[in-house]
Amino acid sequence: MTRKSSFPPVAADDARLLVLGSLPGDRSLAEARYYAHPQNQFWALMSGVVARDLVALAYDERLVALRDAGVALWDVIGSAHRVGSTDAAILDAQDNAVAELVARLPDLRAIAFNGATALKLGLRQGLGTLGPQIVALPSSSPLHTIGRAAKQPAWDALAPFLAGPR
Known part of the structure; x- marks a missing residue:
């Protein structure tokens, strides 16, 4: 079984919001890009948060747009054994x-x-005691079968964390 590793964080020093996934899926690992699977809803969901169409941008421009908006991005897992892309298979x-x-x-x-996996592992790491507010989001993964419209309100609730002068 192959050991899979996450990417480096995308974070500017003035980030106001940190979004944490669990571990990149196989498509993301193959393309060396966060949320690369075309059915993953992350970029569309975050478009509502940052009030910019991230889906229409090239990958590098997406990362710049997140940093410019005050969003940092990473994963709670640095590496793990996993067959396929499901969180349930992480060992x-x-x-x-x-x-x-x-x-x-x-x-x-x-x-x-x-x-849920990112939340569970993040809380186990003690991230809930560090001071910033903790927000649980429905997964952007296509394996989380509720539609984007049902997920969007929870994701939109992140926008106030980015508001105000920087």
């Missing part, structure tokens, strides 16, 4: 140093978890 997970990243982000207002 022998090694944590990313998320608490260290949070400590370097003095303007951070909230940590949002993209899905």
Whole structure:
């Protein structure tokens, strides 16, 4: 079984919101891009949060748009064994140093978890005790079968964390 590793964080020093996934899926790993699977709804959901159409942008431009909006992006798992892309198949997970990243982000207002696995593992890492508000989100994964319209209100609730002068 192959050990799979997450990507480096995407984070500017003035980030106000950190969105954490669990571990990139096989399509994302193959393309070396966060949320690369065309059916993953992350970029569409975040478009509502940052009030910009991220789906229409090239990948590098998406990352710049997130940083410009005050959004940081990473995963709670640094590496794990997993067959396929489902969180249920994750074995022998090694944590990313998320608490260290949070400590370097003095303007951070909230940590949002993209899905139940990310939330469970993040809380196990003690991320709920660091100060920023914790937000549980419905997973953007196509495996989380409720539609985007049902997920969007929970994701839109992230926008106030980005509001105000920077």
